Amino acid sequence: MTRAVVTEADIDEIALGAAVLGTGGGGDPHVGSLMAKRLIRLHGPVALRAVDELTDDDFVVPIGGIGSPSVSVERIQAESELLGALDAIERAVGRTPTALMPIEVGGGNSMIPIAAAALAGLPVVDGDAMGRAFPEAQMVTFHLAGYGPGTTVLVDHHGNEVVSRPVDGAWSERLARAVTVEMGGGATMIDYAYGGAVVRECAIPGTLTLAKRIGRVLRGHGSDGRALRDDERIAALCADLDAVRLFDGKVSDLQRAVEGGFTRGAAELDGVGTDRGSSFRLDFQNEMLLGRRDGILAAVTPDLIAVLDLATGVPITTESLRYGARVAVVGIPCDEKWRTEMGLKTAGPSHFGYDAEWVPIEHLAARREGEVAR
């Protein structure tokens, strides 16, 4: 992305990379990509603003979908929802948005702000507040830095509009989730809308560009310009991201339910190839959050766990995971902001009720290598 615009041609690559960073959640990127492409075709390319280009006069509005990914694949957000949400935040706060931003780069929520930016004639910020996807509204870098959700907006396809001023991020999540369930399990949300200075302080920069780079690798464009064979892509991706290939396996068991506005469940994998004879368990709540190899912790939130199609490298969401699918599980180190005490308290394993302590994915990998070598 050397030009500072997002064109229709960029969308599929960004969406593909965003699906990897979405670790199975963040809404369906395919549905969002269709919307973004259509709106760029209609209204022209979207200007891309680097995080460090934001000025104090900017009013940056993160916009995306909230709810269960299982609902988001069934229902495309309407243009009227996006414009309604932008109109509501402007009315409620009395400031006109100057740029939109993904609240999470992962999954479809990378696409919604691009689509909305095309529609509203605004730039989109090359950054986000997670560097991945997370299932709850307070799991954002703004929260880690002590900023509240501010004025939040929820709009649904019926035309209902709910503007809240929750006292903190946890209350924002609680109220928004209850309203979203009532709205039918999915809604358009704006929260953590802040001036340019706060966004410069808090946002994880360059994540749309990162998503595009990941997408390009998975489409066979090596970082050295060389074309990659299908079976080279996952390895190239791991090299590019300092990621760990945790497991190759076949889905042998799958529990999944939509409850409380989330897609929750677990998948069991039987090893294939060099992992034959081992098993791997994945736990998810919208996103993949915990991976255990033969009962031993292999990766855990806030580090990223991506599930990719073994043959093509295409990422698989928690919603589209199917019995019998052959997949590679890849662990990616999360942004340093999540590796703090506040980061781990907010999105570490204990928050989700998992009986595991966070260990950096690279340490877990080194541990295992040590054991395998012994």
Next chain:
Amino acid sequence: MTRAVVTEADIDEIALGAAVLGTGGGGDPHVGSLMAKRLIRLHGPVALRAVDELTDDDFVVPIGGIGSPSVSVERIQAESELLGALDAIERAVGRTPTALMPIEVGGGNSMIPIAAAALAGLPVVDGDAMGRAFPEAQMVTFHLAGYGPGTTVLVDHHGNEVVSRPVDGAWSERLARAVTVEMGGGATMIDYAYGGAVVRECAIPGTLTLAKRIGRVLRGHGSDGRALRDDERIAALCADLDAVRLFDGKVSDLQRAVEGGFTRGAAELDGVGTDRGSSFRLDFQNEMLLGRRDGILAAVTPDLIAVLDLATGVPITTESLRYGARVAVVGIPCDEKWRTEMGLKTAGPSHFGYDAEWVPIEHLAARREGEVAR
């Protein structure tokens, strides 16, 4: 209430009458009355505005509690909640309230606007949008006349503020109920805030004055100035309101649960006195909604069903109903606005899922008299 003010001395009588009109629901009037008395003591009497005195320049704000009465007896609304809600509606709509109004005269929701009016230095309107209490937010005369909820406000004691623009009354109820449950089962709500012209068209006039008249009778002040003995009060009340004494009995069975933000259940009564040998069943959802005598329909929503202490005439809420209590069940004809097709569709028995057709309480009483005479 010849003086057009509400004084501290009026509150207990209004609260008592409001509890009758509350038909068991509308929030606990005792808790609300303590708050209203305290705030009148601090800030002075509250001016009372007749509905037909409202001008087109007025912005009339109905304010009250939403949630399960079982929660409202445990938790007094904070003054900050009331002021926060008024501040939120002013910010969201851009109009300064000129008068407050009970959304329902029944129960504690008669007291909240008086308390808030004392606090804010505003008059309170002598009227409401139900002429009683109802459990759901769209069950108001504004809705019957085709007016939507407008901008609605929910505020809780944590300091959370939720401002919605629901597309209609049913959506307002749905969204508000979900938020209220999340807020802990009780919140301060503003909805159907309208200009004076709409309120003149829709409100049921004189209901605070009516509540006071009922309260005076139950405290032994006959309408002819004569003091009433305890055992004359219920009869005097029935004569004053064209009400029907449906049953005298003792609570022999009681099911009651707080679910989905409501207090729901049923009570069985065994007849005493002239009703010995008969039984009576009361069904409630916050309010008493359906009464059956020996399995035969005796009274049904939207007509009012009040349960009074047999000895003292003091009304009993669905929350305070106890096994063994000796009570009189009184049926009161509802306002004509509820006896329309739209009124019955909105708050008639089929809306609540009761297998009964609405028949005016006076017809049901005449039918029974005919049968008893035969």
